[in-house]
Amino acid sequence: LVGHGPSPSSSITGAEKQEKQYRAHQGFGNHHGGVTGAHTYFYADEAKCDQHMETFLRCIDASSGSSEDGFSAIKLTALARPQFLVRFSEVLVKWRRFFHQMAAEQGQAGRAVLDTKLEVEKLQEALANLGIVSTAESQQWFTGENLSMRGTVDLLDWNSLFDSRTKLSRPLLIPNRMTGQLEPLLSRFSEEEELQMKRVLQRMDVLAKRAMEKGVRLMVDAEQSYFQPAISRITVETQRRFNRSQPIIYNTYQCYLKEAYNNVTGDMELSRREGWHFGTKLVRGAYMVQERERAAQMGYEDPINPTYEKTNEMYHRCLDYVLEEITRSRKASVMVASHNEDTVKFTLHRMRELGIHPSDKKVCFGQLLGMCDQITFPLGQAGFPVYKYVPYGPVNEVLPYLSRRAQENRGFMQRANRERDLLWKEVKRRLLTGNLFS
Ligand SMILES: Cc1cc2nc3c(=O)[nH]c(=O)nc-3n(C[C@H](O)[C@H](O)[C@H](O)COP(=O)(O)OP(=O)(O)OC[C@H]3O[C@@H](n4cnc5c(N)ncnc54)[C@H](O)[C@@H]3O)c2cc1C
Incomplete structure (x- = not known):
């Protein structure tokens, strides 16, 4: 793949502009640049991808050992060559x-x-x-x-x-x-690329089989928009095979994308027609700054909603669509992966209205470990399935990841203050009741 510099937008059509999105940008090999909220893997070689797969297998085993209905999350950029994912997305x-x-x-x-x-x-x-x-x-x-x-x-x-x-x-x-x-359309798909496609599908099969054997659900994280069509397509292929009788594979939809609703409704309709379970994690999206910079630099339309409010609307619209499907067919499941209290309240409200009971286990919640426990714990106490995402890896990579995530979360400082106030309140309560260590 060759890199393309920015072009004057007036001289190119909308479609041509959009196709630039699926081309390598300068410094593509280093796609950590400007990413403030997620951990993306560098591609080294196929052996490295196999090593990542082994790590994911161990993670699935660990998940199954620690809870009855656990999840394991994976990133496809760890299992395939990123250049290939961009090419496949373009096609x-x-x-x-x-x-x-x-x-x-x-x-x-x-x-x-x-x-x-x-x-x-x-x-x-x-x-x-x-x-x-x-x-x-x-x-x-x-x-x-x-x-x-x-x-x-x-x-x-x-x-x-x-x-x-x-x-x-x-x-x-x-x-x-x-x-x-x-x-x-496809002439530049080399034999090597065909092989890469086969290998990534094989790796997904291995992981999905292990997840199924161990009773763990496998979540495929969403990444940058220029990888995402390929990631989503490979995930849907795996869902078709493994979600026949229960939702083993979960796809992730980023609601900061303008196309999020079309993606959710399209894939859901496919699952209805083909009769498989639609498992999904809904997030707002972690790569906003990087996406906007890249779009401006390469001269294509910004794929992200214009405002935070529009992203919120999109999140609630997509979520509502999935909740209604749960009521209708019972063949959909969703993880509401958010630290946003309004979104959690909205979900609880709609669940009540639609008669979805927490014990149905069709709706669960997810927050990062160490963040927003004031949301996680009450949800758990009230009987809702709720999960903590546990990032793992070498300390020198995980710590910067976590600190970027903390900075990236909008309103995080307000939340941190709120968490601190709540902790103080609890310490005082325990002091007054003489139960400091209970
Ligand atoms: C369990 C879990 C799993 C996750 N998995 C993924 C994943 O697979 N892929 C992924 O990309 N992210 C993932 N995330 C991160 C997620 O996308 C958000 O970045 C993060 O959770 C903050 O969003 P929020 O809903 O918690 O809170 P909020 O603070 O309410 O929302 C902040 C988010 O709103 C959006 N936003 C902010 N400002 C604007 C603006 N001006 N215009 C448009 N949109 C705006 C951005 O997406 C920003 O991250 C995950 C988060 C959790 C908790």
Whole structure:
């Protein structure tokens, strides 16, 4: 991959601008730069990825030994070459944009993702006119039972045409939005990249199998937006295989992303159609500063919501959608991973309204170890499943990670003051009642 410097935004189209998001930036090898809230792994070599997998396996074992229904969290940048994740993300996003381009041509620009339905006949005609595939060939694409009955194709049907396990090297041409010229979607996927895809899926299989055997749920953390389409896709592939009878694999959705609601609703709909359990962790997102800087530097649209309030709205909207699904089908589960008291209160309120009981164990909460115990402990005492995220690793890496996380949490100082006040109150109470060490 080559690095691209910033370009004047006036000279490029929106799509071209967006595709820059999935290119390596200067200093890409060091993607810790500016990350203030999360630990991202450097890729060294495949052996290193295998070592990380071994560590994750030990972590799953430890989780199963310490609680009955534990979680183990992993980062995919530890299991695959980051350059590969960026490349795969670029391909997935191009494929999705092409769908939206076709939708615009059918007069459906700007519709919500699941309301966008392409008419198959018109689509075949457009594909033939563009010289991408003949009508006879595209007929093969759209012969699925449901597809031929409906006569329309939505984004999920469209994505299913692109099977990452088997058809990665299919030399499909799609038009470049800038030049109008046909260009290969996947031509630059080398044999080595195909191999990398296989290896990361294999590593995920090994981890998922162990998690299943040990009764531990495996959570895949969300990372930077230029890795995220690939991370999410690989996670969904694993969910399809392992979440048949219970939610073993949890995907993470970052609600600071403008596209968060589309991502949640799209993947949820896929799980409904295919009949697997939708396990999710909802977070606001840890890479805001770095994302904004990169977007400005490389000249693409900022993927993050414009304000904190918009991120809050997005979080509650996504959460509401998942809670309603829990009431409807019981096939969804969510971890509300947040230190925000309003979000926790909102969740409790909606659970009460929707009749979701804590003992159903469909909704759980998560905070970082050492942070916001005043939220964690009362939730636990009230019978809600609540977890502490325990970062682990070499001390010289974990300490800076934790201090960055502390700085990054908005309103953290207010929370720290509140935690200190609560601790003092408790010390005084114990002194007065003569129970200092109880
Ligand atoms: C258990 C657990 C697991 C986590 N896992 C992940 C993970 O996998 N991936 C990940 O990315 N993060 C993860 N995080 C971190 C999380 O994304 C947040 O960074 C952190 O929790 C702070 O958000 P909050 O909801 O707790 O609190 P708040 O203080 O209410 O929210 C702060 C967050 O709001 C958003 N925000 C702040 N200002 C603005 C603004 N001006 N415009 C738009 N948005 C804004 C940012 O996301 C910021 O981090 C995890 C956190 C926890 C507790």
